[in-house]
Amino acid sequence: MAGRLKAPTGRYGGRTAEERQAERRRRFLDAALGLFGDTPGYRATTVAALSEAACLSTRQFYEEFRTLxxxxxxxxxxxxxxxxxxxxxxxxxxxxxxxxxxxxxxxxxxxxxxxxxxxxxxxxxxxxxxxxxxxxxxxxxxxxxxxxxxxxxxxxxxxxxxxxxxxxxxxxxxxxxxxxxxxxxxxxxxxxxxxxxxxxxxxxxxxxxxRPADWPAPAPGHRPSGAGPVGAGRAVPRAPER
Structure with missing residues (x-):
């Protein structure tokens, strides 16, 4: 079957389907950090092992991801x-x-x-x-x-x-x-x-x-052409949109 399995909808146990899905995804990622980042590593991990470590089923895995x-x-x-x-x-x-x-x-x-x-x-x-x-x-x-x-x-x-x-x-x-x-x-x-x-x-x-050794550093108080005052703050660059 192409794509992920369809996740359940509706409210259960006081939580929405979206909240339950986010929780499952977090548990899979937390478990993956332990398996991929430690033992046995990404290449030796199986879907079954990851699901077991997350205390979830393989069916739930395929509701969230296609592959490891x-x-x-x-x-x-x-x-x-x-x-x-x-x-x-x-x-x-x-x-x-x-x-x-x-x-x-x-x-x-x-x-x-x-x-x-x-x-x-x-x-x-x-x-x-x-x-x-x-x-x-x-x-x-x-x-x-x-x-x-x-x-x-x-x-x-x-x-x-x-x-x-x-x-x-x-x-x-x-x-x-x-x-x-x-x-x-x-x-x-x-x-x-x-x-x-x-x-x-x-x-x-x-x-x-x-500041390479052959660079003649400007004298204190020198301001490059077009630049703001020495030591002036600058707007912090924003992280690129994800």
């Missing part, structure tokens, strides 16, 4: 949404701070979120790799959102006279790869450092990109 890949796709988006929300919240709280403090606040917010549960890191950086062309496209699309954020922040820093003017897209792409790799290695126990030390190193890397 659909579950992995939904969970990957959810994990990224959590991290994105944390980063934008930190970004909002750092409005008006100097570049180094602003970058540190953003990365501490992001890193604290993604490392709070090692299963999220494994799912985002390991389990989703190589599953299908569809999920690879989704993974790269979400990475592009982080690249865009770095580029937006870099452009704003240039306008404030805090960074060298250049096209930052290639550097931002390489930097995001470094962020992902370092956080994964740290979470796996391969890096002997505290999370604060990891974040500090990432901030130093980013500042090195934005």
């Amino acid at each position: 890949e659909d579950v992995l796709a939904a969970l990957h988006l959810q994990v990224n949404d959590w991290a994105e929300t944390a980063a934008f919240s930190a970004l909002s709280g750092a409005e008006g701070l100097p570049l180094a403090d602003r970058a540190a606040a953003i990365f501490r917010g992001y890193a604290a979120n993604v490392t709070a549960d090692p299963r999220r890191i494994r799912l985002s950086f390991v389990e989703i790799i190589g599953v299908s062309a569809r999920l690879e496209e989704q993974r790269l699309a979400r990475r592009a959102r982080w690249v865009n954020l770095i580029c937006q922040e870099a452009e704003a820093a240039v306008a404030r006279g805090e960074a060298a003017p250049r096209d930052y897209r290639l550097a931002a792409t390489a930097f995001i790869g470094s962020v992902n790799g370092l956080l994964h290695d740290w979470s796996s126990g391969w890096v002997d450092a505290t999370l604060d030390e990891v974040v500090d190193e990432l901030v130093r890397m980013l500042l090195g990109i934005l």
Whole structure:
């Protein structure tokens, strides 16, 4: 049968059909985070095992999803949404701070979120790799959102006279790869450092990109042509619509 099975409608136990459906979906995703992000991993998980872990039936699974890949796709988006929300919240709280403090606040917010549960890191950086062309496209699309954020922040820093003017897209792409790799290695126990030390190193890397050694930094109080006052705040970029 093409598509999902039809979900029941009407009110039952004081809850609407939509509320029951949302609850089932949450239970499947919670169970999937445990199975995909830990043992046995996405590729060794079956619909029956996931349904059992969620304390639901396989029929209920097919009322919510077509395949396990659909579950992995939904969970990957959810994990990224959590991290994105944390980063934008930190970004909002750092409005008006100097570049180094602003970058540190953003990365501490992001890193604290993604490392709070090692299963999220494994799912985002390991389990989703190589599953299908569809999920690879989704993974790269979400990475592009982080690249865009770095580029937006870099452009704003240039306008404030805090960074060298250049096209930052290639550097931002390489930097995001470094962020992902370092956080994964740290979470796996391969890096002997505290999370604060990891974040500090990432901030130093980013500042090195934005302020190369051969860049003649403007004198204090200098204002680039067309830019607002030095240190002036900027509207916080909104997260792209989901």
